[in-house]
Amino acid sequence: MNYGPASKFYDLFKSDEDVDFYRRLAVRCGGRVLELGVGTARVALELARAGVEVWGVDASQYMLNVANTKLRKENASVRKRIKFQLGDIRDFHFNEEFSLIYIPSSTLEHCVSEEDQSRCLTCVYEALQDGGLLAFDISQRKDASKSTWWIDRRELNQQEEVVRIIFSRMNQQTGVVSVDLFFERYHDGLLSERFHELGEVRIFDRGDVETLLKNRGFKVVEVYGDFNHSPPTGSDSRLIFIAEKKLE
Numbered sequence: 001m002n003y004g005p006a007s008k009f010y011d012l013f014k015s016d017e018d019v020d021f022y023r024r025l026a027v028r029c030g031g032r033v034l035e036l037g038v039g040t041a042r043v044a045l046e047l048a049r050a051g052v053e054v055w056g057v058d059a060s061q062y063m064l065n066v067a068n069t070k071l072r073k074e075n076a077s078v079r080k081r082i083k084f085q086l087g088d089i090r091d092f093h094f095n096e097e098f099s100l101i102y103i104p105s106s107t108l109e110h111c112v113s114e115e116d117q118s119r120c121l122t123c124v125y126e127a128l129q130d131g132g133l134l135a136f137d138i139s140q141r142k143d144a145s146k147s148t149w150w151i152d153r154r155e156l157n158q159q160e161e162v163v164r165i166i167f168s169r170m171n172q173q174t175g176v177v178s179v180d181l182f183f184e185r186y187h188d189g190l191l192s193e194r195f196h197e198l199g200e201v202r203i204f205d206r207g208d209v210e211t212l213l214k215n216r217g218f219k220v221v222e223v224y225g226d227f228n229h230s231p232p233t234g235s236d237s238r239l240i241f242i243a244e245k246k247l248e
Helices: 005-013 019-029 044-049 061-071 076-080 114-127 206-215
Strands: 032-036 053-058 082-086 098-103 128-139 147-155 160-170 176-187 190-202 218-224 238-245
Touching: 005 061, 005 147, 005 160, 005 176, 005 190, 019 044, 019 098, 019 128, 032 044, 032 114, 044 053, 044 061, 044 076, 044 082, 053 061, 061 082, 076 082, 098 114, 114 128, 114 206, 206 218, 206 238
Parallel strands: 032 053, 032 098, 053 082, 098 128
Antiparallel strands: 128 238, 147 160, 160 176, 176 190, 218 238
């Protein structure tokens, strides 16, 4: 996705259903953790408030600008525990190792090609300490032959609101979904700003993910059908994976 100026509106439409899951896992792992696709720091800030040292990578400077604006409002102890870096989740390298690397918000799906997926997971493997964990969630889409769209809106204040329109189309053969996002800002009913973002994501099935992880040196530890640790049912709209870095 070309996350640009509309990044300032993303938190208006956020869902925090995953925060407690990643926070508990990070606290349990201890040590330093890394978020790939940190975005506006929606999750990272909650982990830092819980005492976790969090590093975050994102390819959008617009997203990181929002994250840094939010971070400046935090107390000194929280600010000290967070570090953001502009970068590509397919090509990142640190001198430090991490006990946990997590990829929320279906961000792994932005690695559309097999090469992208392999590069990302290779970087993850190299950045994890021995026995470290990788956790991420992916969406599951059953209506592969259909295009879908939806619209929602949020109030900014008494005079202004933001409308978000999402249109997606899935290629049934490749599993690649083309996504168009429109954000419109209205002041007293009159359009004042409009942004269009577009991109592609790849929808994985469980078998594809497990094979991908195995080939990159990971052992799948847990698979859930939701963030409440429910077992997968086959009709889930989301899957959550926890995998362990295997020793070579």
